[in-house]
Structure formats: C-alpha cells, structure tokens
Amino acid sequence: MLEPVNHSAEPAPEKINLLELAPAKLIDWFVSIGEKPFRATQILKWIHQLGVTDFEQMSNISKDLRAKLASLAYVEPPKVLKQWDSADGTRKFLFEVAGGSAVETVFIPDGERGTLCVSSQVGCSLDCSFCATGKQGFNRDLTVAEIIGQVFVAAQSFGQLQPKGPRKVTNVVFMGMGEPLLNFDNVVDAINLMMDDNCYGISKRRVTVSTSGVVPALDRLGQFTDACLAISLHAPNDELRNTLVPINRKYPIAELLASAKRYIEGLPDTHRKMTIEYTLIDHVNDRPEHAHQLVELLRDVPVKINLIPFNPFKLSNYKRVSNNALHRFKNILMEAGYTTTVRTTRGDDIDAACGQLAGSVNDRTRRAQRHRAKVDTEAVKILPLDSLS
Numbered sequence: 527m528l529e530p531v532n533h534s535a536e537p538a539p540e541k542i543n544l545l546e547l548a549p550a551k552l553i554d555w556f557v558s559i560g561e562k563p564f565r566a567t568q569i570l571k572w573i574h575q576l577g578v579t580d581f582e583q584m585s586n587i588s589k590d591l592r593a594k595l596a597s598l599a600y601v602e603p604p605k606v607l608k609q610w611d612s613a614d615g616t617r618k619f620l621f622e623v624a625g626g627s628a629v630e631t632v633f634i635p636d637g638e639r640g641t642l643c644v645s646s647q648v649g650c651s652l653d654c655s656f657c658a659t660g661k662q663g664f665n666r667d668l669t670v671a672e673i674i675g676q677v678f679v680a681a682q683s684f685g686q687l688q689p690k691g692p693r694k695v696t697n698v699v700f701m702g703m704g705e706p707l708l709n710f711d712n713v714v715d716a717i718n719l720m721m722d723d724n725c726y727g728i729s730k731r732r733v734t735v736s737t738s739g740v741v742p743a744l745d746r747l748g749q750f751t752d753a754c755l756a757i758s759l760h761a762p763n764d765e766l767r768n769t770l771v772p773i774n775r776k777y778p779i780a781e782l783l784a785s786a787k788r789y790i791e792g793l794p795d796t797h798r799k800m801t802i803e804y805t806l807i808d809h810v811n812d813r814p815e816h817a818h819q820l821v822e823l824l825r826d827v828p829v830k831i832n833l834i835p836f837n838p839f840k841l842s843n844y845k846r847v848s849n850n851a852l853h854r855f856k857n858i859l860m861e862a863g864y865t866t867t868v869r870t871t872r873g874d875d876i877d878a879a880c881g882q883l884a885g886s887v888n889d890r891t892r893r894a895q896r897h898r899a900k901v902d903t904e905a906v907k908i909l910p911l912d913s914l915s
C-alpha cells in the first residue's frame with residue numbers, strides 16, 4: 527500500500543548569507559518573506575555601517591523578526607587567513623574562500639585617501655604574460671559576499687564600522703585578483719553595496735573597475751553602474767598587445783577604446799576621464815616610439831594615464847623598467863598634454879604590489895586554448911603562495 531504523502535515534510539530552505547544581497551535584492555527578499563521594504567535599510571546599516579552580524583544585537587528589530595531572520599539567514603564575511611602590515615602603512619589580507627582557495631586584498635593609505643584593492647575572481651583565466659594572478663590559472667568567480675566582504679573586513683579592521691569611527695576606506699579599485707568584467711553580475715551587485723548610502727556611501731568617482739578588455743561586457747556596463755573605468759592597455763599597437771594581453775586577439779585595441787569611450791561619454795557627469803593603465807616592462811613596451819604611438823592612439827579619447835613599473839615575480843622573466851626609460855616615457859606623454867602619473871610601488875615588503883597578488887588557487891582550471899575567456903575543467907595542482915613572490 528502506498529504511504530500517504532506528507533506535504534509538511536518539505537526540506538527546510540537553505541539559509542541565505544545576507545552579504546550576498548545588493549540593496550534592491552535585499553528589499554525584494556524582505557518582501558518575499560512578508561516583511562516591509564524598510565527593513566532592508568535597517569539591516570544594511572547594521573551590517574555595513576556598524577559591522578554587526580548577529581541579528582540578536584540589532585536593537586531596532588523586534589524580537590520576533592530577529593528570530594525569523596536567524597531561522598532564514600545569516601551574515602558571514604570571508605575569513606581572514608592572514609594579515610600583513612607593511613612599514614609604509616599598506617595592509618594586505620589573505621581571505622579564505624569556499625573551495626579551499628585564498629584571495630588577496632590590499633589597503634593602501636595615502637594621506638586622507640585609503641584605497642582598497644579588491645579581488646573579483648579566484649585566479650584569472652586571461653593569462654596576461656606579466657601577471658602573477660594570470661599564472662595561477664582560474665578557479666571560480668567570487669560571490670557578492672566574498673567581494674563586499676573584503677570591504678567589510680578591511681573597514682572593520684580599521685575601526686571604520688564603529689559609530690563615528692574613522693573613515694579609512696575611501697576608494698575601491700578592482701585591481702586585485704581576477705577580471706571583474708568576467709564576473710559581471712556579482713561585481714555590479716558589490717559596487718551597488720559599496721556606493722549605497724546605507725552601506726559604505728563611496729562615491730561613483732571613487733570606485734574603479736579595471737579591465738583588460740572584455741568588450742561585450744564593457745558594452746553593457748553603463749546600463750548597470752556609473753563607476754570609474756580603468757583600461758589595462760600596456761601596449762600602443764595590436765601586435766605588441768597580442769603578446770602581453772591575449773584577450774586582445776579577440777577584442778583588439780580599436781574596439782576596446784571605442785567601447786570604453788562610449789562608456790565614459792554615456793556617464794551623466796561630463797568631463798570624466800578613463801584611466802589608461804600601462805605596465806612598463808624593460809625592453810618590451812618602454813621605448814620612446816611606444817610612447818609616441820600611445821600619444822597618437824589616445825588623441826581623441828578622454829584619458830589620464832597611469833604608468834605602472836612592472837613588478838617582478840618568480841615565474842616571470844620580465845624586468846622592471848629602468849628609471850631612465852620610465853622618465854623618458856612619462857615626459858613624452860606629458861609633453862603631448864596627457865595627465866600622467868606613475869604608480870609608486872607600495873607594500874613591496876609584504877608582496878602587496880600590483881601583479882603580486884597571487885592568493886592560492888585550488889583546483890585551477892587552466893585554459894587549454896589561450897585567447898579564450900572560457901575555461902576548461904582540467905584540474906591542476908595547487909601552486910604554493912610563495913612560489914610566486
């Protein structure tokens with residue numbers, strides 16, 4: 527005889543990490559559990575402004591609702607495995623993320639400004655020839671909780687998430703591990719949390735998405751955010767860029783710059799410029815003729831240029847640009863009228879400089895074919911963190 531079906535014995539729904547939800551999604555979630563939308567504002571403030579993760583401590587929420595929240599949700603930032611402090615004030619965090627990998631985040635103080643360099647993926651599939659993250663291969667996208675969690679933890683480590691605590695993290699740049707535009711939805715949600723006044727309230731002029739040139743995603747970006755844009759160019763012509771930034775074979779410079787220009791010109795505030803990142807590598811892309819080509823290439827593009835001396839790491843044969851070549855390159859750009867800055871190497875003593883962010887990527891899925899953004903599933907062994915520094 528058939529047993530009667532017990533409809534009440536449905537499996538309990540999985541609890542949700544509220545750090546996963548961007549403001550609009552948190553409102554929807556509260557409505558979906560039969561609560562008023564304003565609860566989202568209260569919870570965002572408790573979490574992101576006050577650093578409270580325990581519902582029991584949220585004193586303006588009724589006891590009943592606190593119990594309901596605890597049965598349906600939790601708030602859990604990624605765990606800090608290690609933290610390093612550099613002599614120059616730079617602080618690096620190593621976060622454990624689900625799946626046994628680790629990603630890095632760097633805080634760089636500079637006077638009143640405190641820039642947090644966040645990771646968006648575990649490793650990166652794009653394999654730029656001069657990048658330590660690329661050498662790690664790709665494992666997976668970070669979740670929204672893992673991205674915004676980097677801001678949460680860094681801010682908390684400086685006492686920022688206390689009532690009237692000092693505001694240390696003033697800027698966020700997606701220049702850590704990973705290609706943010708290949709983790710589009712999660713990056714956009716995390717940006718919305720960073721910018722929301724009930725969370726960190728960081729202005730659109732202080733959040734920067736850096737991309738090596740995923741053009742179709744860049745074409746969509748303006749529909750979802752008005753953050754600042756940095757383009758990792760590194761070469762003034764396709765022939766050279768193909769060898770440094772493999773995705774260039776798919777989306778060459780002209781397409782990339784046209785897309786970036788559309789993004790910048792589509793922003794509601796005029797006069798915003800994109801940043802061109804140019805990593806200078808000794809005898810590779812640091813010749814005067816490269817600088818002159820760059821001057822021509824960028825003539826009609828609203829840019830400021832950031833020169834980054836290449837940061838050497840173990841698995842690379844490239845060398846840092848010489849000081850002479852760096853100044854010669856910079857002068858050519860300045861004389862042509864471009865605002866040009868040189869990124870000073872910070873946190874060198876703790877391997878926190880650009881391109882040294884390697885984390886530790888478990889079960890890396892290296893691309894069988896280069897120049898393809900998608901990854902295959904061949905798992906390779908873990909590379910110890912210190913092999914890259």
Ligand code: SAH
Nearest residue numbers: 657701704705736737738758803836837881
């Ligand atoms: N994937 C994104 C963001 C992360 S990389 C991008 O490529 O833009 C952040 C910046 O660091 C990029 O401009 C990248 O080209 C640069 N970079 C990577 N490796 C470097 C290295 N070894 N030395 C100096 N800059 C490096």
Ligand code: SF4
Nearest residue numbers: 650653654657660738
């Ligand atoms: Fe990926 Fe950026 Fe590194 Fe290229 S430079 S491999 S896109 S993280």
